[in-house]
Amino acid sequence: MTATSAVQTLDISPVGRVEGDLDVRVDIRDGQVVNAWTRAELFRGFEIILKGKDPQAGLIVTPRACGICGGSHLTCASWALDTAWGTEVPRNAILARNLGQLAESIQSIPRYFYGLYAIDLTNKKYEQSAFYEEACRRFAPYTGTSYEQGVTISGKPVEIYALLGGQWPHSSYMVPGGVMCAPTLTDITRAWSILEYFRTNWLEPMWLGCSLERYEQIQTYDDFMAWIDEKPEHANSDLGFYWRMGLDIGLDTYGGGCGRYVTWGYLPHEDRYQKPTIEGRNAALIMKSGVYDSYTDTHSLMRQDLARENTAHAWYDEGTNDIHPFDRTTQPIQNNSHDYDGAYSWSTAVRHIELGRLEAGALARQLVAGGRHGEDWQHYDGFILDAFKKMGGPNIHLRQLARVHELVKLYRQAEHCLREFHLKEPFYIKPTEKDGRGWGATEAARGALCHWVEVEGGKIKNYQMIAPTTWNVGPRDNEGVRGPIEEALIGTPIADPTDPVEVGHVARSFDSCLVCTVHAHDGKTGEELARFRTA
Secondary structure, rough: OOOOOOEEEEEOOOOOOOOOEEEEEEEEEEOOOEEHHHHOOOOOOOOHHHHHOOHHHHHHHHHHHOOOOHHHHHHHHHHHHHHOOOOOHHHHHHHHHHHHHHHHHHHHHOOOHHHHHHHHOOOOHOOOOOOOHHHHHHEEEEEEEHHHHHHHHHHHHHHHHHHOOOOOOOOOOOOOEEEOOOHHHHHHHHHHHHHHHHHHHHHHHHOOOOHHHHHHOOOHHHHEEEEHHHHHHHHHHHHHHHHHHHHHHHOOOOOOOEEEEEEEEEEOOOOOOOOOOOOOOHEEEEEOEEEEEEEEEEEOOOHHEEEEOOOOOEOOOOOOOOOOHHHHHOOEOOOOOOOOOOEEEEEOOEEOOOOOOEEEEEEHHHHHHOOOOOOOOOOOOOOOOOOOOHHHOOHHHHHHHHHHHHHHHHHHHHHHHHHHHHOOOOOEEEOOOOOOEEEEEEEEOOOEEEEEEEEEEEEEEEEEEHHHHHHHOOOOOOOOOOHHHHHHHHHEOOOOOOOOOHHHHHHHHHHOEHHHOOOOOOOOOOOOOOEEEOO
16 A cells, blocks of 8 residues: 555544543544444443333433433433323423423533533644634633633523422423422522523623524524624624634534434424324424435424334344334343444444434434424424535534524523413323333434333333434444444544544534443443554
């Protein structure tokens, strides 16, 4: 081989500032990634733990899958039992569930942006950028002015969650038939004041540099770019500054991915899902479900029966065929060696039965929000889809814009919940327990999350979860197709193999959460978890 065509292999173990243990291997030729493997190195066992337990054990156990999105797991666990038992859920309870999840998602956005992602902008690679010194002043960990205020303010919204659930994280206030809380007028007033504090102390003055109403006027990518140039307050807001710097340093030029996107949709409407069924969920969501196929520029609804898991390259003894979660029995294996032609991850490869590998997350949600499928009354927002097309497809920078763009609409939905409570009406209707199959889904901040449960003889016969990062970080499937993050890494430019910040950019742009992705613990692997090797 010539010097220019030699392949250099980098093993990054673990990737920093990612929830859980993510390992990445990349092959680099001529300064670009030409092959990639993502490895989920943590195996925790929730499906195994829950087997044979009381059906409501999932309400206690699954919120502890993650310390940052436990409310989303609780939402899924509750709706799964609601659909299995055929419960009735009063409108106040739907509002209380939605409000808890909204509070959790609102806190996640600044915490993720400042605490995990924006720190990369202070890397020495960008010293020649005109934005570098200001990026360090704002985004440097612990000392950055925006870092400090952004991470601090992220703790405020979950105070609303604690008003409902008594604590955050790991509350279990959502239960089949409703919620175990009855907010008072004082609680609602306190929640309003917390929202207002978040808006007036950070969201408008620091993040947007304008009112929510002005930002809501943005409908297209051209509108957004005009908004940035409209006033110095817009251009110098954290959002405006980040967007301008990202374009300057080329974050819009790589990190694409698989080109197809999935969302389960979220926020059931309080008047349309009081008698929940699996089949009736899509037509009852404020934020609609769907799949966007960028290759054909088409939108379609997403249904749970279209999901499949494949373990051909994962550490499970379950064969190589696709299997629906209702039919899956989790069977981990003891041999956890890294065989890149065989099994190399605890994550499964999740697929759409017809469209194959799909990316989950905020970008997926916003691309689906730009579709005209679904019900006429459901939420529509064409901004990110327009930006996607005008920027020539997906990239790291757009993935971030989609994530932070949601802040305003989530804030508005939280206002809606607080406005719609009828405090003299019930928050809970006692269900009748019975055997059956149930499914609950939502959108965690990181993307599509769902639980499947089968109850037989009054006990859990089978429990399965597919988390957002399972979609994104999964290994190759039985056809050899890379997972979305693996695919997004292809073509990534690596300026310095001893400090491959670009790999971190791509991995962190998905806000990967490995603690949710795989579900058991095996103390016999002896796997080394802190390693960086250049080979």
